[in-house]
Amino acid sequence: MRHRWICVWLSSLVAVVASLGLLSPAWSEAPKELRVSAIPDENPTELMRIYTPFAEYLSKELGIPVRYYPVVDYAATVEALAAKKLDMVWYGGFTFVQARKRTGNAIPLVSREEDLRFxxxxxxxxxxxxxxxxxxxxxxxxxxxxxxxxxxxxxxxxxxxxxxxxxxxxxxxxxxxxxxxxxxxxxxxxxxxxxxxxxxxxxxxxxxxxxxxxxxxxxxTPPYIDYVWTVRGDLDSSLVEKIATAFTKLNYSNPVDRALMDLQRTKGYVRVKVEQFKPAEDAAIAAGLLQ
Missing domain, CATH: 3.40.190.10 (Periplasmic binding protein-like II)
Incomplete structure (x- = not known):
């Protein structure tokens, strides 16, 4: 009887914890599809040419379907990430700052080496x-x-x-x-x-x-930090690491990798942190574009 009561009590406790959202997102299953986009800083045809191969590459590396979704404007990428309609976006530094403020937890993952002094x-x-x-x-x-x-x-x-x-x-x-x-x-x-x-x-x-x-x-202009691949803050942590590794492992001396890297005009990707984009935030405030 006592054993049965303990089992019922444990079941109830798990149900309460789950209902309160206290179970870690890292325990959740990987998404069935990784939805990727990019700020529309060039014409739509060129963006499709650049990012479709990246989606195909990531799909092979991650073992799940990855699809590139075009967007109409910069603001749409921020809102879609906040609404969890996109999982990863190629942002400029300013749009990352906006996405971080909008979501509270967007993660800057990797930048091109060239973006550190753009x-x-x-x-x-x-x-x-x-x-x-x-x-x-x-x-x-x-x-x-x-x-x-x-x-x-x-x-x-x-x-x-x-x-x-x-x-x-x-x-x-x-x-x-x-x-x-x-x-x-x-x-x-x-x-x-x-x-x-x-x-x-x-x-x-x-x-x-x-x-x-x-x-x-x-x-x-003088140099500043700019573009960054950004993911949702609540994306599965193991998946986030796999994505980062997929970029940093690319080797420009490998002809297959080079073809992909040339699309984003880079010779290498590096991990970045939130604090590296503080100058972009400060510049936006000084220019009257951010409060």
């Missing part, structure tokens, strides 16, 4: 006469997306640091929505100048998608 490029056409940041006064200007680190936050921050207030000093400024679009806007004469991600600029130059006789770099 830059933005300021571009213009020769006929505008723009050679320095001071020459931007009275001109038209384009940022990328409102939530872009390299296309808006850091360019705005460094403009302010150099005495240029976009709201007061530009004749007009706008948001192209993506780095490649900014380059095209400047080249076509839609705006006098713009700022964009250095990696996208280099890719456009190498692919001959910009005419260097028509558009040129006139200023490069």
């Amino acid at each position: 830059h933005s490029k300021f571009i213009t056409r020769p006929e505008t006469g723009i050679k320095t940041l001071a020459d931007l006064k009275g001109k038209t200007f384009s940022f990328g997306s409102v939530s872009s680190t390299s296309g808006h936050l850091m360019p705005r921050y460094f403009l302010l640091q150099n005495g240029i207030d976009p709201e007061k000093d530009f004749a007009k400024f706008s948001f192209s929505g993506a780095h490649d679009a900014t380059a095209l806007w400047v080249e076509s004469g839609k705006v006098d100048a713009g700022a964009l991600n250095e990696a996208v600029w280099e890719k456009l130059v190498q692919a001959k998608k910009v005419d260097l006789n028509k558009v040129q770099v006139f200023w490069t």
Whole structure:
């Protein structure tokens, strides 16, 4: 009788603990599908070309289906991660800060080695006469997306640091929505100048998608930390480690790995921590983009 009473008591205790959500998420089963996305900082076709192979690679490494889901804008990636509709996202530093604030526990997992010292490029056409940041006064200007680190936050921050207030000093400024679009806007004469991600600029130059006789770099920002693969904070901890390992084990000297790494224009991935993105948060506050 006593043994039966103890069994009933233990069963009731387990039920109460489970109902209160006190059982560790690490004990839960791995998700049936890992849902991956990326901030839309280039055109949708290019993003699909880049991230579909990563989804295929991770699927093989993790032993579960991994699918890339395109999104319409930066904010959508943050909301989808918070709503647990996405499990992992390729964020810029600023969008990671936003995701961390929105979710409270988003985890920065790995960055490219190049992201630890990233830059933005300021571009213009020769006929505008723009050679320095001071020459931007009275001109038209384009940022990328409102939530872009390299296309808006850091360019705005460094403009302010150099005495240029976009709201007061530009004749007009706008948001192209993506780095490649900014380059095209400047080249076509839609705006006098713009700022964009250095990696996208280099890719456009190498692919001959910009005419260097028509558009040129006139200023490069100081270095800052930028892009990062980020996962939900409540994702199974063992799965999180497997994901990190899948990236850090990639070896650029291996032709198969190199083909994948070239898609993100890197020679290696490194683990990162939340505190490394504090400068991005401070810059966002200083630029008036975050409270």
